[in-house]
Amino acid sequence: MSNPVVIVGASLAGMNAARTLRLEGHDGPIVVLDGDSHRPYDRPPLSKQILSGEWDPERIVLAIANEDLGLDMRLGVRATGLSLADRTVETISSDGTEATLAFDGLVIASGAAARRLPGSDGVAGVHVVRTLDDSMALRSDLEAGPGRVVVIGAGFIGSEVASACRKRGLEVTLVEAMPVPLERILGAEMGAVCGRVHVENGVDLRLGTGVDHLETVTESDGSQRVVGVALTDGTTVAAEVVVVGIGVSVNTGWLDGSGLDLENGVVCDNTLLAAPGVVAAGDIARYPSERFGEMLRVEHWEHAIAGGEAAARRLLAEKRGEPGAIFDPVPWFWSDQYDRKIQLAGRPAPTDDFAVVHGSTDEFRFVTLYGREGRLVGVLGMNRPRHVIQLRGLLETGSSFDDACAKAAEL
């Protein structure tokens, strides 16, 4: 074998795929490329410790990047095209050099990019938080001590940014288009509890209103700088810094025309195989989950690790002529906001039954279970990590909603 396994994306999924390939016996070349020129890093701190200034960037280098795995790391090199017929990936490096890379196996882990507000490109003071450069640019603006920060979108990233800004003592307005934050994910009641956490921590929370446009001024050099946000409810909030947290779009542009099935991600089978010798992992992979009876594309930290490992094993199994293992872990993530830790396991929907089975939402310390057709489908905890982890096991094995509620009462 002469051609390498090529891994596109040197973040959590890609690096775990590389590590697993090595751990499980692949001794041929592995090329890892990423348009981001920083050493592989961990993203959760970008909206937490990096923004608040508690940590410096060197603290978030992935431990895997320090392991001696014999990887051919090509950082600052972006994939621009894929030919399944030729088994090649087209690349361009930050200095503009184009190249063609032949592969024996391909791991697609090119992730997702933060969605931006239309018309905000090039406007100073407007930020997204997805990459280390994004986070450091925002941090620099926060260190200048702006009078107010407007955060657009009260999802988990927006909520964590609001929290980091409050930690710095900054005034924050958090704008959410829906009447309740996180309703689509947690349901109206639990979403409202999360909204109250912001209010308790001094955030000016504006619900049910969108952004009409950004107010900007023209600087002496002709560039634009944001000075406020005009909302669809007719009010305008003055702000020197605006952070946009309105979700992500998957980085599938380089795969257009490749013949891969692209529909809100790279569509894989239930073993993460997208085409012979081609697997996907992390935010970009969309696969059928038998556990939840739907196609899933999961943007969680632990899912990226599990997906990277599973994708690597899938390639190795294919090579040995063995069937692949089914990939269907229980999604799980955490979000740190102020002094609260929110953890969610499973895949609840706003229409699910739910019950607070432990603690109290008034004290922001509780566990809520979600049920659908009598079956446990989600576990939400606020400052109850032990309970969430223990109850997550019931999602893995499968449990009725009633049994889970009874079990929770014993914890």
Place this chain on the structure above:
Amino acid sequence: MIVSLWPAAETEKGTDMRVVVDFDLCESNAVCMGIAPEIFEVRDDDFLYVLDENPPESMRAKLEESVQRCPKQAISIVED
């Protein structure tokens, strides 16, 4: 072309393992408890307690998984 064998395959197995948690990093996500409840326990005070600092060799795989899955990279294994 860079080719090297994964070094862990060469390391000696069967030495005494010691679990080390950096409690300045640990933020009690309790992931380790989910993987290896024999070794890790997050209690009602939300702090992590290491129940067995010198787990038997049979726990190595679970312990290594705990190291990899810790969101804060706060766990390490020291071979004494």
